[in-house]
Amino acid sequence: MTASFTWEALPARVLCGRGYLDRVGDEVERLGARRVLLVGGGAATGAPLQRVRSQLGDRVAEVIPDSAQHVPEVIAGQAVERGRGAAIDAVVSVGGGSATGLGKAVVLELGVPLIAVPTTYAGSEMTPIHGRTRDGRKETGRDPRVLPRAVVYDPELCLGMPARLAGASGMNALAHCAEALWVTTANPVTSALASEGIRCLVAGLPRVVSDPQDVDGHAECLAGACMAGTALAQVGTGVHHRTCHVLGGGWNLPHAETHGIVLPHAVALVSPRAPQAMERLAEVLGGEPATALFELASSMALPTALVDVGMPGDALDEAADRVAVASEHDRIVDGPAHRPRRRRNARGRSRRGRRPSRRGERARSPRRRPEPAARDARGRVPRQPAGPTPRRHTALTRSRRRRR
Incomplete structure (x- = not known):
């Protein structure tokens, strides 16, 4: 981040509060919409979707109750055709990132406005970023037309969210914040948003994971997700999001x-190339950033290995190559470094190549450094007297001794 920067705020209208789902009808009225497409996120969003449908009455022209992660091209195409056939003039999405993403795909093609009602902490509702997956590859883009005209946050919609979903969704939002700190387009405004977003998420996530009925904890996390998406919308994505898009689109891994x-x-x-961002992360996380994030995910019983979410081990090199190609012009990344790092991801290892110690497990003691060699009066290390060359205790010499 440099002292000189350009800040251009994206248009946004955000409503947040308990019971605010009942205000969706007013937001549709503000747009003057009369033929609305409702997009849901599956069975979990059935009840709030029905409440919105009741508010809108005969203004509902079409309903798509389900969506899919990574917005598959076929599903997006079908949704666009249904919207076109119903002559819609607005879209309302109710659900997590998948519902929002499908809504964006429709408004991008049909040029109608979007109102988003998030039920997770995805944060994508605050960004002009859209994406589709075709032929095993996720393609993303930026277009101001997909930025929702209004976002309605109601923490009551998050009540009862399964702990694993809440934790994973929160880590997704934390990723938006973290990356917004280190990309080259970061500026003081976005960094302030990202830092406060991390603070809200770190405070709220343990609460909602331990008690899914903690409405204030959900409100804290939604505020963090809103700031995370706003920051990311301004500065764009980096190597972290490129990596996740490659993995998710290529092998259909769960997004969050x-x-x-x-x-x-x-x-x-x-970390070595973004020291200012790491200092800020360490300050708000209360420790070394990579380790603190790994331990946070572990404390919420989230998977820490790609193999645990379906990543085939023999595909890691291909994934690393794809990320390297996508990151060709990113000065923070050097391609070959991805391979060992992807292997650590697959095994669920920390950046030190081992799992951090957990409760009930004995922590490994730090490596001891060798004692410095004795020196003479001139500061030179005396040469040792010649002697027999010691045997090298390799696996090969041990096997030879056994044969003898």
Whole structure:
């Protein structure tokens, strides 16, 4: 981050509060929409989707109750055709990042406005970033037309969210914040948003994971997700998001959990080249960033290995090559370094090549440094007297001794 910067705020209208789902109808009225497409996120969003449908009445022209992660091209195409056939003039999405993403795909093609009602901490509702997956590759882009005209946050919609979903979704939002700190386009405004977003998420996540009915904890996390998305929308994405898009689109890995697994390793990768961002992360996380994030994910019982979410081990080199190609012009990344890091991701290792110690496990003692050699009066190390060359205790010499 440099002292000189350009800040251009994106248009946004955010409503946040308990019971605010009942205000969606007013937001549709503000747009003057009369034929609305409703997009849901599956069975978990069935009840709030029905409440919105009741508010809108005969203004609902079409309903798509389900969506899929990574926005598959076929599903996006079908949604666009249904919207076109119904002559819609607005879209309302109710759900997590998948529902928001499908809504963005429709408004991008049909040129109608979007109202987003998030039910997780995805944060994508605050960004002009859209994406689709075709032929095993996720393609993303930026377009101001997909930025929702209004975002309605209601923490009551998050009540009862399964602990694993809440934790993974929160790690996804933390990834938005962390990357917004180290990309080259970061500035004081976005960094302030990202830092405060991390503070909200770190405070709220343990609460909602331990008690899914903690409405204030959900409100804290939604505020963090909002700031995370706003920061990311301004500065764009970096190597972390490129890596997750490659893995998710190529091997259909779960979006939020993949972010949680990759994040500590991405932080470790960029750490030597983004010292200011790491200092800020350390300050708000209360410790060394990569380790703190790994331990946070572990404390919420989230998977820490790509293999645990379906990544085939023999595909790691291909994934690393794809990320290296996508990161060709990113000065923070050097391609060959991805291979060992992806292998650590696959095994669920920390950046030091081992799992951090957990409760009930004995922590490994630090390596001892060799004692400095004795020196003479001139500061030189005396030459040792010649002697027999010691045997090298390799696996080969041990096997030879056994044969003797």
